[in-house]
Amino acid sequence: MSPATPAKSRPLRKRDAERSKRAILEAALVEFSEHGHAGARIDSIAERSGISKPMIYSYFGDKDDLYAAALREAYVQIREGERDLDLDNLAPEDAIRALVSFTLGHFRSKPWFISMLNTENLRGGTTVRKISDVSAIQSRLLVQLREVLQRGAEEGVFRSGIDPVDFYITIASICYFPISNMHTLRTVFKCPMDETWMEQRRIDAEEIAIRFLRPDPGGRDG
Amino acid sequence: MSPATPAKSRPLRKRDAERSKRAILEAALVEFSEHGHAGARIDSIAERSGISKPMIYSYFGDKDDLYAAALREAYVQIREGERDLDLDNLAPEDAIRALVSFTLGHFRSKPWFISMLNTENLRGGTTVRKISDVSAIQSRLLVQLREVLQRGAEEGVFRSGIDPVDFYITIASICYFPISNMHTLRTVFKCPMDETWMEQRRIDAEEIAIRFLRPDPGGRDG
Amino acid sequence: MSPATPAKSRPLRKRDAERSKRAILEAALVEFSEHGHAGARIDSIAERSGISKPMIYSYFGDKDDLYAAALREAYVQIREGERDLDLDNLAPEDAIRALVSFTLGHFRSKPWFISMLNTENLRGGTTVRKISDVSAIQSRLLVQLREVLQRGAEEGVFRSGIDPVDFYITIASICYFPISNMHTLRTVFKCPMDETWMEQRRIDAEEIAIRFLRPDPGGRDG
Amino acid sequence: MSPATPAKSRPLRKRDAERSKRAILEAALVEFSEHGHAGARIDSIAERSGISKPMIYSYFGDKDDLYAAALREAYVQIREGERDLDLDNLAPEDAIRALVSFTLGHFRSKPWFISMLNTENLRGGTTVRKISDVSAIQSRLLVQLREVLQRGAEEGVFRSGIDPVDFYITIASICYFPISNMHTLRTVFKCPMDETWMEQRRIDAEEIAIRFLRPDPGGRDG
DNA sequence: TATGAATGAGTATTCATTCAT
DNA sequence: AATGAATGAATACTCATTCAT
Missing domain, CATH: 1.10.10.60 (Homeodomain-like)
Structure with missing residues (x-):
């Protein structure tokens, strides 16, 4: 041609x-x-x-622009990771466990993400505000999570009225802190921070999430 | 004179x-x-x-030494805050709620602490390792917490076998993340981050802690 | 084009x-x-x-590296100056006189050299030790000087058994001090330090060198 | 009282x-x-x-004043050292040998002196010029030296017409350089700089001084 | 398009010197 | 008379950014 x-x-x-x-x-x-x-x-x-x-x-x-691009890239990588996650075909409890497990695994395998979030929050979030599309990035996850919570509530295995954003923040909290603060925890609390410790963390994290969603037993038995 | x-x-x-x-x-x-x-x-x-x-x-x-002194000071301030906390005279559940509430309150009222921890972890914890007495600083809290967990287990309101360090990390996790990541959460999830939202966080955090400790109902009711 | x-x-x-x-x-x-x-x-x-x-x-x-480079440069300049010096084609006595004359002239015309040596010796020679090739720099001169001394001894105009290094140090001594200590000499001994004074120094320096090499008259005449 | x-x-x-x-x-x-x-x-x-x-x-x-005082002190110490020297009662040649030996020993035993002279000359002699009495300090030595030279000339063992200042500078030259430049000489010429090497220097230095003073043999024997 | 060469504006650190007691 | 506390004015060194080719 x-x-x-x-x-x-x-x-x-x-x-x-x-x-x-x-x-x-x-x-x-x-x-x-x-x-x-x-x-x-x-x-x-x-x-x-x-x-x-x-x-x-x-x-x-300039440097700030490059930093913004790198921050955005961190979010993009997370989004890409979440593509593999398919909660729709799992029983509600299993879906929640999968989400917790995935989140913890994700934070561990992509250390940039946590570091970038730490950095950005240290800076007061001025840059993330400028990345216009960043809030859209995690929306797919929230949609899925809302559906799972709904399904669980309908099936009677979860409480109803749980806000998906708040609940996701809870999950993120439990997964984030032990990794982001790995170094200080190791020193201050002598945590081993090895594979077995992390595995126990995962089990506890799932348990915490599930227990939080479980309907109030008193309401039923009392 | x-x-x-x-x-x-x-x-x-x-x-x-x-x-x-x-x-x-x-x-x-x-x-x-x-x-x-x-x-x-x-x-x-x-x-x-x-x-x-x-x-x-x-x-x-030099700058590094001053940074180390400031980091240490952050830990010292937390210790001083914990002095007012008297878990021994509270019923186990109330003690846990008080601890959660205190932790969240401290993180909010002394923003230096979270920022310093973030900074230090970003740096790989090289400095905290040099502060020899830092692990002693939070030991009093752990002693109290262990006693509360024990008491709760004996009274049958808590599961037994909960490690106080791991459990404290859970509490810290739930309290840390929403504050440390305030700016990105506000932007990405449109969280209001105002007083009411925080208050709801506190209520949820206490609930999460208590539910995690509660004995497995299945094990009792058969 | x-x-x-x-x-x-x-x-x-x-x-x-x-x-x-x-x-x-x-x-x-x-x-x-x-x-x-x-x-x-x-x-x-x-x-x-x-x-x-x-x-x-x-x-x-850094500053130290630059200083080392400057010190080395001072030695290199001396080596370059010595290239013009051709002792092999002169009668032994003339060769020695030429060497003395050249040395004094070099010290006068390249004041950096003496100043750098002074500075380096004040500092204990820590830097010169790091310049690996510095001892090679003046070797050509020593080779020539050895040959001249040998030749003079064979011709019977010089004593035999004079070490070229020691003898070069003697020459350097007589040429170095009046220049390196010019300012204190001028003040303490009221030396004029002008062209004629320097010229007289040169004549004396040559004389000193030659007399030192001359065979012991007593040994011959008995 | x-x-x-x-x-x-x-x-x-x-x-x-x-x-x-x-x-x-x-x-x-x-x-x-x-x-x-x-x-x-x-x-x-x-x-x-x-x-x-x-x-x-x-x-x-201020610092400059203190430096001036230290420089003056260095000269004073030298003067004090020279008090012990009594050339008048020695045969001319022995007197010269004693002077050389003393000068070399002095430079070695009071390393401050050489260092201070180096420093001062590096600075262009601005300070020594301000120390009003400094030139008087070494006058006693010069008087003695003049007397010795005179005596030697009268006895026919020395040339006549040797200027005591110029000759003292020659002596100082031979004694100064090997000590002041000790570190560079050690590195560049691999001089051992130990006691035996120094002793040999002393012997050579005396020889150089004596030979320089000796009457021209050609003038007598020819 | 691509890059080695270059620099203005900082930034940590030092040092002679003075103040307050 | 004597000194711990304090600082203005450097000084070595760095870094984001641009120029010239």
């Missing part, structure tokens, strides 16, 4: 640019999550990504 | 090393918790405290 | 790393030799060289 | 002040000679001497 030379070089360049952007973004995510906003170094991101600093500036703008 | 001119008896206003040290420490706590380790500025601490930079270095060493 | 516009062939005026490095090194040599290690100012070196401070750090490392 | 109390307290105080001044001066001499002018620290001098900084300032003025 088109003459040979430009036909191949253009898309290739575009693809290269895309590849460079990704490399930068991933390097930035690691750097910001390891060192926080102020501690992160553009030099270091350039080195990690193998892309020169001027390119970083030309692709992303 | 001479009139009440407080020549030497009352504490000096200027040239008082102890007072200066405290001023620096408090300013450092605020600065580090607001900006993290890398983001904190010694200049700013000097200005906040009204003490010149050379004195800061003379009293505390 | 195109006219003589030296588009790419001739060395660039700006953005030339090599040129910048040399400018920094020369400025550092002057600054360190004028003010010593502790007294030298990086700011001043930046100004003298016309290169900004960050480049200095990027090219040379 | 005078009432008891002030009579004893005044002189004691004065003596204490004198003792403090000496302590400061000695500490300053060590500090300046170890670190040079810019490298010396008033804090360090205070610590070494056990006297507080404000006292140092009140006794000596």
Whole structure:
């Protein structure tokens, strides 16, 4: 169709640019999550990504813009992880257990996410506010969770009237803290923080979630 | 002999090393918790405290040392808060509710604590490890908590075999996350984060703790 | 094709790393030799060289590294000066006289050398020890000197058994002190330190060297 | 005569002040000679001497003044050392040998002197010029030396017309350099710098001095 | 498009010097 | 007379950002 030379070089360049952007973004995510906003170094991101600093500036703008992109990327990765999660085909209790288990596993396997959230909250959330689409990101999860809670309430295994957002925050709380505060907990409370300890955490976390949802026994038996 | 001119008896206003040290420490706590380790500025601490930079270095060493002192101070403040807490004279359930309530209240009223913990964990806990006495600081609380759990188990209102450290981590988890992640939660989940929302959190948190401790009803009723 | 516009062939005026490095090194040599290690100012070196401070750090490392580079440069300049010196084609006595004359001349014309040596010895020689190739630098001179002494001994005009290193140190001693201590000598001994005084020094220095080498007359005449 | 109390307290105080001044001066001499002018620290001098900084300032003025006092002290110590030297009762050659030997020994045993001279010359001699009486200090030595040279010339063992200042500079040169440049010589020329090497230096130095003074053999024998 | 070279504006830290007691 | 407390003015070093090619 088109003459040979430009036909191949253009898309290739575009693809290269895309590849460079990704490399930068991933390097930035690691750097910001390891060192926080102020501690992160553009030099270091350039080195990690193998892309020169001027390119970083030309692709992303200044440090704050790059930080925003990295923060957004952290949320995007979480969303992608949640795709695998399918609560609709599980019994309500199993669905809740699956969600807890998934959340804890997710926090552990993507340490950037927690670090980025910590960093962003330390900064007062000024950047997350600017990422316009961020609230849409976790909506699919909430929709599923609302459906599960509803189903459980109808089946009589869960209390009714549980707000999915509040409940998700509860789940997130139990999963977040032991990981985000791993280092201080290890030192202050001498927690081993090994696989078995974490596994026990998971079991407890599921139990906490389920017990919280369970209908008030007094109302039935009394 | 001479009139009440407080020549030497009352504490000096200027040239008082102890007072200066405290001023620096408090300013450092605020600065580090607001900006993290890398983001904190010694200049700013000097200005906040009204003490010149050379004195800061003379009293505390370098930036890292000052950061360590501020982190330690955060833990000390928590310990001091816990002094008022007297779990021994409360019924087990009330004691747990009081502990949850206190923890959440402390996290809210002393935002430095959460910020310092976040910062320290972001940094991999290298500093907390150097503060030798930090693990002793929260031991009193754990002793009390163990006693309450024991009492509750004996009275039959709590399950037995609950580890006080693990359980304290659960309580801390539920109280920590909504506050530490306040800004991202507000944006991502549109949480109001106002007084009523927080109050509801407190009620839920107590409920979660109590339900987790409650003996398995199935085991009793058959 | 195109006219003589030296588009790419001739060395660039700006953005030339090599040129910048040399400018920094020369400025550092002057600054360190004028003010010593502790007294030298990086700011001043930046100004003298016309290169900004960050480049200095990027090219040379920290102040100590730059000082080491400057010290090494002082030795390199001496080696370059010695290249012109050709002792092999002179009669032994003339060769010694030439060496003395050259040494004194070099000390006078490159005041950095003496200042750098003074500074380094004041510092206990910690840096020179790190410059691995520094002892190789003056070896060519010693080889030549050994040959001259040998030749003179064979011809019977010099004593035999004179160690070239020790003898070079003697020469250096006589040439070094009047220059290195110029200012105190001028004040304490009211030496004029002008051209004629220096010329007389040169004549005396040659005489001292030659007389020291001359075979013991008593040994021959009995 | 005078009432008891002030009579004893005044002189004691004065003596204490004198003792403090000496302590400061000695500490300053060590500090300046170890670190040079810019490298010396008033804090360090205070610590070494056990006297507080404000006292140092009140006794000596500012850093430059203290440096000047230390430099002067170095010269004074040399003068004191020279008191023991009595050249008048020695045969001319022996006197010269004694002077050389003494000078070398002196430079070795009072390392401050050489360090202070180095420092002062590095600084361009601005301070020594202000010490008004410094040139008088070494005059006794020069008087003795002149007398010895004269005597030697009359006895026919020395050349006549040797300027005592120039000749003293020659002696100083040979003694100064191997000590002042000890560290670089050790590294660059692999000199052992031990007792035997130094002893050999002394023997050579005497020989150099004597040979330089010896009457021209050609003039006599020819 | 791509990057090595370059720098202005900070930032931690030090040091001579003075104040208040 | 004596000193612990205090600081203004540097000074070494860093880092986000831009220039020139």
